[in-house]
Amino acid sequence: MNDLKKSTPSTKLYLEIVEKLRQMIESDGLVSGDKIPSERELSERLHVGRSSIREALRALELLGLIETRRGEGTFIRDYQDHNLIQLLGTFFLQDPKVKQDLAETKEYLETNCIQIVISSATEQELQHFLNWATEQAFSDDDFFTKLVALNSNYLMARIWTIVNSYARAANQVNEAIEYDSYIRFVHLMIERNTNQAISHYLKNIRKISNDE
Amino acid sequence: MNDLKKSTPSTKLYLEIVEKLRQMIESDGLVSGDKIPSERELSERLHVGRSSIREALRALELLGLIETRRGEGTFIRDYQDHNLIQLLGTFFLQDPKVKQDLAETKEYLETNCIQIVISSATEQELQHFLNWATEQAFSDDDFFTKLVALNSNYLMARIWTIVNSYARAANQVNEAIEYDSYIRFVHLMIERNTNQAISHYLKNIRKISNDE
DNA sequence: TTTATTAAGTGGTCTGACCACATTAGGCTT
């Protein structure tokens, strides 16, 4: 009853297996670090060949959803970046147009995050952020990672993280030059002054003409 | 000499194969639509099992870099919307908070696209867009698909497409009610009036209070 | 020439067999 159909697979078998695994993980309430059944057991339980199981696991591994350790097993993993980005990077990230789009997209996303933070972050959170920024040195990457984390929109944060990973892979790192600019920027956010904050971000942090 | 080492694979074999394939594609100058050698031939040429070849191909397929057609072969593909995203979607779209964030993120991205289009689209493109909008009925989805396509930033367009497909999967479809609003909106873009265009978009097309 | 039929090539899948590695259980020495 739990079989995966074999006649004229409308969708690739390994994709069906991925879906089955997802359901299995969900129904069993597995969380990061937990072990999933062995390839041989999955093969039996789902009535499919082990090679098909492996193709599905490769997909999940690429997505960063699982981690396989020889001799030990396969484990749930907090899904994040990695392989995927790196792989795509080694491929066609050399395209200069892509690189250019990358920087622009990153700026837009950061602008979005700034708006969201200003409109939804608490006074405490912003003060905490300000303290962090004043107490130590930080890179531009650090700063915006923190800022994006303050964002209440998790999806937006994830998109930024991915794009930022790409940018990092393309060696596009913004250097934090003047700490004062960042501090003043945080103050503008605390004042909930959206327009000036974004303007300051574009002009003094990203050094971009304002008319884009 | 072209063998892939077998002793103590420091990196997974299928990842090495992916790299080999990349080099092969590059050195042979293969482009979108071209056919790559069959799995059996690759297996012989690289001296690895066919199952390992297949695991590598699955990775490339997930990345949207190739396309496999049973009975025909494997072909290079313009790296675009991969089912990778779709896969990830089936995983994390479970989270209700994410669904909640979808609409907001979509709006931000559309705002970004509007800005980009206004600042980079040609008069011709916009006129063409206006003609399309006046000549027939369209859904909100159609409208913004067209608009986003006008965007010069391909990465941004891809992100919007992904988010939009999420929203669609979550049954979050905006209905196009008053065509006049859309038409007037296009006119504002043609006039390169960024502020009014965005304001009009938020107020009359997305029916959102202006202060977010 | 047109239409069926056949053959060859290709991806999709299954099975069974090793290998390399990690963990565990028993038995041995001390």
Place this chain on the structure above:
DNA sequence: AAGCCTAATGTGGTCAGACCACTTAATAAA
């Protein structure tokens, strides 16, 4: 009893060969 060594077991990693389903092209029949 405590510690160490050694099977034995289980796991992912890989390979080889076998079918199947499908596409295309060559071939034979109309």
